[in-house]
């Protein structure tokens with residue numbers, strides 16, 4: 001499903017986003033979905049609808065170009081490993097002071113085919129078949145230098161084929177195990193009280209899980225608690241453990257989820273407070289679109 005980015009429409013979308021940030025009111029935006037970090041916006045055009053993922057504003061062109069190279073590399077390596085990645089384009093525009101605003105743009109895929117949704121609407125036979133296809137994809141993709149954030153909400157099942165959509169945070173490491181991503185830039189949406197602590201002490205552990213099959217599976221299974229899909233965990237554990245040398249237990253999944261949920265809850269609360277501080281006290285727009293509170 002190849003496409004060309006609708007430039008004029010994206011320009012208008014960005015103006016709407018800026019108005020939303022200025023007024024701290026995103027009710028005029030058409031929201032397609034969200035993750036822990038940001039919102040995904042729907043853009044309707046005469047040529048179909050798009051999913052638009054706004055990136056943190058880049059302070060200069062070099063930082064943007066660096067991101068672009070990383071994203072291209074990531075998309076290529078995922079495809080080379082046999083993963084079906086949603087066709088993704090990078091759109092950007094220049095802002096005053098040399099800054100660059102950019103979006104990852106994909107075709108809008110049918111929401112009812114989102115795997116986190118299908119796991120609710122389809123039966124257990126479908127779920128098991130999905131999970132076995134999922135395990136194949138994860139197994140052949142993940143390595144110490146190539147990571148995947150494989151939560152159910154990051155996959156769309158289009159006609160029996162799993163398509164991966166969550167590519168805005170390219171997960172790649174160099175030979176020494178350091179993130180290639182501009183972690184500092186991607187953490188600018190965290191409140192300043194957290195930023196340094198997070199960057200220094202948490203980032204390694206936040207990212208570690210994405211680079212090994214066991215960690216990716218633990219994260220996927222833990223998130224089933226958040227999705228209220230706990231009932232599927234025993235069957236999935238059996239399937240997963242067939243492929244792991246060190247099996248995962250249900251207790252480990254629950255403990256992992258409690259830790260993960262606490263971390264994201266704290267981050268979300270602090271970000272909401274930070275936004276309040278910016279807007280009400282400093283009277284400056286808060287520069288990020290925040291996802292709604294998640295019930296954990």
Ligand SMILES: Nc1ncnc2c1ncn2[C@@H]1O[C@H](COP(=O)(O)OP(=O)(O)OP(=O)(O)O)[C@@H](O)[C@H]1O
Nearest residue numbers: 033034035037038040051106107108109153165166
């Ligand atoms: N191409 C698409 N078509 C339809 N819906 C999409 C598409 N891409 C994303 N979405 C919706 O938006 C949600 C979040 O998208 P995505 O996973 O790409 O971002 P994210 O989770 O916010 O990323 P991050 O975890 O890096 O913050 C998805 O779970 C899905 O509901």
Ligand SMILES: [Mg+2]
Nearest residue numbers: 035153154166
């Ligand atoms: Mg996601």
